[in-house]
Amino acid sequence: MNSLTVKKALSVCFCILSLFILPGCWDQDLLKTADLVYITAFDQTPEGRLKMTIGIHDIPAGQGDKPICQTYTAEGDSTRSLRNALDRQTSGNFRTYKTRVLLFSGKEAQEDLYPLLDSIYRDPKAALDARMAVVEGEAGELVNLKELKGTLIGRFFEELLLGGEKTTLIPRTTVQSVCSTMLDPGEDFGLPYITNKDGAISLSGIAMFHNNSYTNTHLSVEEATLFLVLKNKLGDKGALFREISMDDKKVSLMFDIRDEHRNFDVGVTEDGKIKVDLQVKIKIAITELQTEIGSDYASMKKLEKALSEDLTRMSKQVIAKMQKSGFDGFGIGRQLIAHHFSYWKKVEKDWGDLYKTVQIEPRVEVETIHKGIIN
Amino acid sequence: MNYSVKDKITPNQFLFFILQTQLGVGILSLAHQIHKDAKGGAWISVLIGGLISQIMIVIFWVLLKRNKASNFLQAMEKLVGKITAKGLVIGYSCFYALVTVLELSEYIRIMTKWVFPETPVWINILIVATAAVYLAKESLRVISRMYLFVSFLIFPLVIFTIFGFKNVHFTYPMPFLEEGWLGIFKGANLSFFYFLGYEAMLLTYFAVEGSDKDKLKAASLGNLFVTLVYTFTTYVCLISFAPNELPLVPEPVLYVLKSYSLHVVERIDLLFLSIWMVSVTTSVCSFVYLSSIGVAQLCKAKNHKKFVYWIAAVCCIGTTFTLTPHRGEMLDDFIKILSYGFVFAIPILLLIISLFRGRES
Numbered sequence: 211m212n213s214l215t216v217k218k219a220l221s222v223c224f225c226i227l228s229l230f231i232l233p234g235c236w237d238q239d240l241l242k243t244a245d246l247v248y249i250t251a252f253d254q255t256p257e258g259r260l261k262m263t264i265g266i267h268d269i270p271a272g273q274g275d276k277p278i279c280q281t282y283t284a285e286g287d288s289t290r291s292l293r294n295a296l297d298r299q300t301s302g303n304f305r306t307y308k309t310r311v312l313l314f315s316g317k318e319a320q321e322d323l324y325p326l327l328d329s330i331y332r333d334p335k336a337a338l339d340a341r342m343a344v345v346e347g348e349a350g351e352l353v354n355l356k357e358l359k360g361t362l363i364g365r366f367f368e369e370l371l372l373g374g375e376k377t378t379l380i381p382r383t384t385v386q387s388v389c390s391t392m393l394d395p396g397e398d399f400g401l402p403y404i405t406n407k408d409g410a411i412s413l414s415g416i417a418m419f420h421n422n423s424y425t426n427t428h429l430s431v432e433e434a435t436l437f438l439v440l441k442n443k444l445g446d447k448g449a450l451f452r453e454i455s456m457d458d459k460k461v462s463l464m465f466d467i468r469d470e471h472r473n474f475d476v477g478v479t480e481d482g483k484i485k486v487d488l489q490v491k492i493k494i495a496i497t498e499l500q501t502e503i504g505s506d507y508a509s510m511k512k513l514e515k516a517l518s519e520d521l522t523r524m525s526k527q528v529i530a531k532m533q534k535s536g537f538d539g540f541g542i543g544r545q546l547i548a549h550h551f552s553y554w555k556k557v558e559k560d561w562g563d564l565y566k567t568v569q570i571e572p573r574v575e576v577e578t579i580h581k582g583i584i585n
Numbered sequence: 586m587n588y589s590v591k592d593k594i595t596p597n598q599f600l601f602f603i604l605q606t607q608l609g610v611g612i613l614s615l616a617h618q619i620h621k622d623a624k625g626g627a628w629i630s631v632l633i634g635g636l637i638s639q640i641m642i643v644i645f646w647v648l649l650k651r652n653k654a655s656n657f658l659q660a661m662e663k664l665v666g667k668i669t670a671k672g673l674v675i676g677y678s679c680f681y682a683l684v685t686v687l688e689l690s691e692y693i694r695i696m697t698k699w700v701f702p703e704t705p706v707w708i709n710i711l712i713v714a715t716a717a718v719y720l721a722k723e724s725l726r727v728i729s730r731m732y733l734f735v736s737f738l739i740f741p742l743v744i745f746t747i748f749g750f751k752n753v754h755f756t757y758p759m760p761f762l763e764e765g766w767l768g769i770f771k772g773a774n775l776s777f778f779y780f781l782g783y784e785a786m787l788l789t790y791f792a793v794e795g796s797d798k799d800k801l802k803a804a805s806l807g808n809l810f811v812t813l814v815y816t817f818t819t820y821v822c823l824i825s826f827a828p829n830e831l832p833l834v835p836e837p838v839l840y841v842l843k844s845y846s847l848h849v850v851e852r853i854d855l856l857f858l859s860i861w862m863v864s865v866t867t868s869v870c871s872f873v874y875l876s877s878i879g880v881a882q883l884c885k886a887k888n889h890k891k892f893v894y895w896i897a898a899v900c901c902i903g904t905t906f907t908l909t910p911h912r913g914e915m916l917d918d919f920i921k922i923l924s925y926g927f928v929f930a931i932p933i934l935l936l937i938i939s940l941f942r943g944r945e946s
C-alpha cells in the first residue's frame with residue numbers, strides 16, 4: 211500500500227465521518243418533539259383582547275394508533291406573544307409549519323387582519339398555504355369540539371374548505387394569496403363564511419372584506435357561487451338552483467356550471483365615469499328539472515333565454531350587495547390601476563366611496579350542453 | 586503562467602463557464618431590488634440589463650481580439666506597458682476576490698435567514714468554500730467540465746419557478762411604465778450588477794480554442810441564457826406579488842415557492858435553495874479561480890493551485906466581517922462602484938487605447 215492510497219482512504223473516511231456528525235447539528239428539529247398545530251382560531255374577548263385557540267394533532271403512545279386532538283387557549287395582545295404563552299402550556303415544541311386552517315370569529319375579523327398574520331409572514335417555517343375562514347360567533351368553540359363525526363377538527367375544516375373550493379362555493383384563499391390582496395389597494399378579498407347552527411357546521415357563503423377587515427355582511431351560498439363564476443374562478447364545477455318563470459309556468463331546475471368564458475372590461479367614459487362591462491358565457495348541465503317543458507330545440511332555447519335573464523338579474527343583485535358593503539371582489543380598482551393609471555391616481559383617495567357608485571353591467575349567457583340520461 | 590494544453594477549453598465549455606459564473610446569488614433578490622426603481626417595468630429593466638451586458642461582451646471581445654497574446658497579462662503588457670499591465674492584473678485579482686466575498690456574504694445571509702438560523706456562520710462558509718476550492722484548484726478544463734455537468738440543474742430551478750403560476754395576477758405589474766422610462770433605466774443600471782460574471786472573459790479568453798467568432802458566440806449565448814432566466818424569474822415574481830408587497834419581500838423567488846406545497850414535497854423553497862447552492866458554489870469557484878489566475882500570471886507561477894488556497898482563506902475570513910446588514914450594504918455599494926470601473930470604464934478605455942494604437946501602426 212503506498213502513501214497515495216492511504217491518503218485517499220483517509221479522505222474518504224473523513225467524508226463519511228463528517229456526514230454523520232454534521233447534518234442537523236444545530237438546526238435539527240425533530241418531528242417527535244414537535245407539537246404540530248393544525249388549526250388556530252382567533253377570537254376577541256369582551257374586553258377587546260385577542261384570544262387564540264389552537265388544536266394540536268397528536269398520536270398518544272400506548273393507545274393504539276388513533277390520533278387525538280388537544281386544544282389550548284390563551285389570551286393576550288399579539289399573535290406572537292400568544293404563541294409563546296401557548297408554548298408554555300404544551301409539552302413539546304410548539305410548531306406551526308403544519309397549520310392547515312385559520313379561523314376568525316366575525317368580531318375579530320372586523321379588526322385589521324394584517325397585524326394578526328404578520329408573524330406568519332415573517333416566520334421562514336410558517337405554513338403559507340393554510341386556508342382561512344370567518345366563523346359566525348365564537349371560533350374557539352369550534353376548535354374545542356376536538357372531533358367531529360370521527361374526524362379530527364383540523365382535518366375536518368381542511369376538507370370542508372378544500373371541498374368548497376372545488377365546488378365553487380368559496381374562493382381559494384390561502385394566507386399568502388390574502389397577503390397580496392391586502393396590500394393591493396385595487397382589490398378586496400372574501401373569506402369562506404362558516405356557520406354553526408346547533409352543531410351543524412356548514413359553509414354558508416363568502417364573508418365580504420373591505421380594507422383588510424370584515425364588513426359584517428356576507429354573500430349567501432347561491433350568491434357566492436354566482437360571484438365566483440362572475441369572477442372567472444369556477445372550480446371543478448359549480449351547482450346552482452333556480453326557479454324561473456317561463457310562459458307563465460314556474461320552472462325549477464338545478465344545474466352544474468361546467469365551463470365559463472368571461473369578458474371583463476373596465477372603461478372610463480369621457481365625462482370621467484367608470485363603466486364596467488361584465489359578460490359571462492356559461493355552459494351548464496341540467497341535473498334536475500322538476501317541470502315538464504318539452505325537449506325540442508325551441509323550448510330548450512327558450513329555457514336558456516329565461517335562465518340567462520334570471521341569472522343576469524341575480525348578478526345585478528349580487529353586485530348591488532357587494533357595492534353596498536364596499537367589497538371590490540372583482541378587482542375593479544386593479545383594472546383601473548393597470549389600464550387607466552392616470553385616472554386611478556386622481557380617484558385613488560376616495561376609491562372606497564367611488565366604488566359604491568360604479569356602474570357595473572353584468573350579462574350572463576347560458577348554453578346547455580348536457581341534461582342527463584333522460585330528456 | 587502560460588496555458589498548458591490541459592488548460593485549453595472548447596467554446597462550448599467556455600459558454601458554460603460564463604453562464605455559471607454569471608448565475609449566482611443574485612437570482613433570488615433580483616426582482617425585489619429592480620422593482621424598487623422600475624416598479625412593474627422591472628422585467629424590461631432586466632432585459633435591458635442583459636442587452637448592456639451583451640454590448641460589454643462585444644467590447645471585451647473586440648479588445649481581446651485586437652490584442653492576441655498567450656494570456657491577459659501579456660496582452661495588456663503589449664498594449665499599455667509592463668507596469669500598468671501589472672497594476673491592472675492586480676486590480677482585477679483584488680476585484681474578483683472582493684466579488685467572492687460579496688457572493689459568500691450574501692449566500693450566508695440568505696442561508697442563515699431561511700434555513701440555518703442556529704448553525705454557526707463559519708460552518709456555512711466552509712461548506713461552500715471547501716467545495717469551491719476543491720474545484721477551483723483544478724485546471725480550467727476540469728472546472729468547465731464540471732460546470733457543464735451541473736448546468737442541467739438550471740432546469741429544475743426554472744421549473745420550480747413555474748409552480749409559482751398557481752396564483753398569479755397578470756395585472757399586478759401593470760402599468761409597466763408607472764415609473765416612466767427613467768425608472769426602467771435606473772432599474773437596468775442596477776440589474777447590470779446582477780449580470781456580472783462575463784468579465785471572466787478577460788482572463789479566460791486566451792485559454793479558449795477555436796476562432797474568435799466561436800468565442801463571441803459562446804459568450805453571447807451564455808449571457809442570453811442568463812438574461813432569459815433572469816427575466817423569466819423577475820416576471821414570475823412581478824405577477825405573484827402585489828406592487829406594495831414586493832418591497833416587503835427581499836427574496837421573492839423563495840417566498841413564491843414557500844407558499845405552495847406539492848403532495849410529496851412540502852417545502853419547494855428548500856429544494857430550490859439546495860439547487861441554488863450549486864449555482865452559488867460555481868460562481869464562488871469561478872471568482873476564486875479568476876483571482877488566483879491573475880496572481881499566478883503576475884508571479885509567473887507554474888500553476889495557480891497554492892494561490893487558490895490563500896485567496897479562498899482570505900475571502901472566507903473577510904466574509905465573516907461583512908455579515909451585519911449594514912456592512913453587507915456597504916460592501917455591496919463599494920463593489921458596485923468598483924464594477925463601473927473594472928467592468929465598464931477600464932475595458933472601454935483599453936479599447937480606445939487599442940483602437941488608437943491600431944491606427945498608428
